Amino acid sequence: MHDICSEKRLTWFIIQFHQGDISKMEGMARSSDKNITRVLFCGPHFPASHNYTKEYLQNYPSIQVDVVPISDVPDVIANYHLCVVKTMRLDSNCISRANQMKLIMQFGVGLEGVDINAATRCGIKVARIPGDVTGNAASCAELTIYLMLGLLRKQNEMRMAIEQKKLGVPTGETLLGKTVFILGFGNIGVELAKRLRPFGVKIIATKRSWASHSQVSCQSSALAVKNGIIDDLVDEKGCHEDIFEFASKADVVVCCLSLNKQTAGIVNKSFLSSMKKGSLLVNIARGGLLDYEAIAHYLECGHLGGLGIDVAWTEPFDPNDPILKFKNVLITPHVGGVTEHSYRSMAK
Missing domain, CATH: 3.40.50.720 (NAD(P)-binding Rossmann-like Domain)
Incomplete structure (x- = not known):
């Protein structure tokens, strides 16, 4: 490759x-x-x-x-x-x-x-x-925050409140004080962490090998760097073996992994059961990382507090999929990297 x-x-x-x-x-x-x-x-x-x-x-x-x-x-x-x-x-x-x-x-x-x-x-x-040199990763990171805020502020319920001519509902939550687990700290994870810092969150992240982490780009030179690694962005680092422990600590889990034989279906019943009851899950990477049946089950029983996805198990996504019946599910049509800046940069 x-x-x-x-x-x-x-x-x-x-x-x-x-x-x-x-x-x-x-x-x-x-x-x-x-x-x-x-x-x-x-x-x-x-x-x-x-x-x-x-x-x-x-x-x-x-x-x-x-x-x-x-x-x-x-x-x-x-x-x-x-x-x-x-x-x-x-x-x-x-x-x-x-x-x-x-x-x-x-x-x-x-x-x-x-x-x-x-x-x-x-x-x-x-x-x-x-993605780190074209703006693709940055664009995906921005959409991730959109999905996170949409879930926390209950976007679907806000739309229903407008339709019902109600004011002052629903009562949402803030990112402030939340713990965000970035599952897969690659280019998107780095860009997401940069943008999450001002929200006052605790950032925990896992990566198979931190030693191979990319150095800060020239545009990010203001960040403190130790041994060529961005250290100020993550409060607690872990490896693949720590994903269940980190999931149990997080209010929001963001899936940023590459899809391969080792990661396919990694967000399964075992992973979801380790998450805190009511915590949120966002997938900005690939639909195949999530076990569909497990997601549906944990939404149905109320353990999963919300799901925000830009990628799906089958694409284009079926607009009649039963998972969309849940008011705490947000889906976007695989547009994470689709911005004028990113796509023109990649096309040039």
Whole structure:
């Protein structure tokens, strides 16, 4: 897996690929296309990704950007040189058809839907755009706070109060004095902790290896740093083995983990039962981190005080899903990183 460094974002990479490798390309779909670099965006979701990319490439007529329905991708992927997967799952069968493909890229950080081993066997590089250098992580952190405040101030009940012409209800809660557990202290976790500090909360966090934690960026130089690690942001640090203990201390748990074989379904009955009764759960990372049946059960019995999710078990989310019957559930349509600043930065 190869990360694109901070200044090398999507449009930059496409242009470099086109200018540097066009003379080496062989076996184009049609002889008249020999000087065309073809870029495939999979599916219509997250439209700002392909719209901004097309905008930045409008002065490069020999670079063609297509948006193809997910169901049609396996039939046409052989015609393309670069693929932006978005929400599509690229398995080994689909990748094996991509005989002109040079690069599979995610417009963001999540590559769990790509069979990286299959791509490697086919000589295709796989890349993502790190969230800490584009504003993606910061955007996700801001939405996390929106979900936290929406749950604490009972957003759904406020809407009902307006509909019923009531004033002064419901009685909400503040972030002030709360303990927030950041489960997975990566780029989003760091940006979230920065923004939570002024709210007067206690921040506890777990990370598999604190030694590998990224250094503070130049924009954050005002923060105190010890041994290259942000220390002022977290009041108590723990490892993976501490997640149940930390969950028992928290008023709000925020899930910021990457999704992989080790983390899939990590927020299960055991984890939820370890949380304090009435505490809140927010998931800004991936839907597969949460065990759906366990979440539904703990909402039903009242142990889980509220759920705020920007990502779901199946996407697009079913608007008729029974979990939405609970007034203490907030859901947003996977827009954590979808801001003008973040998406334009990633597209450039």
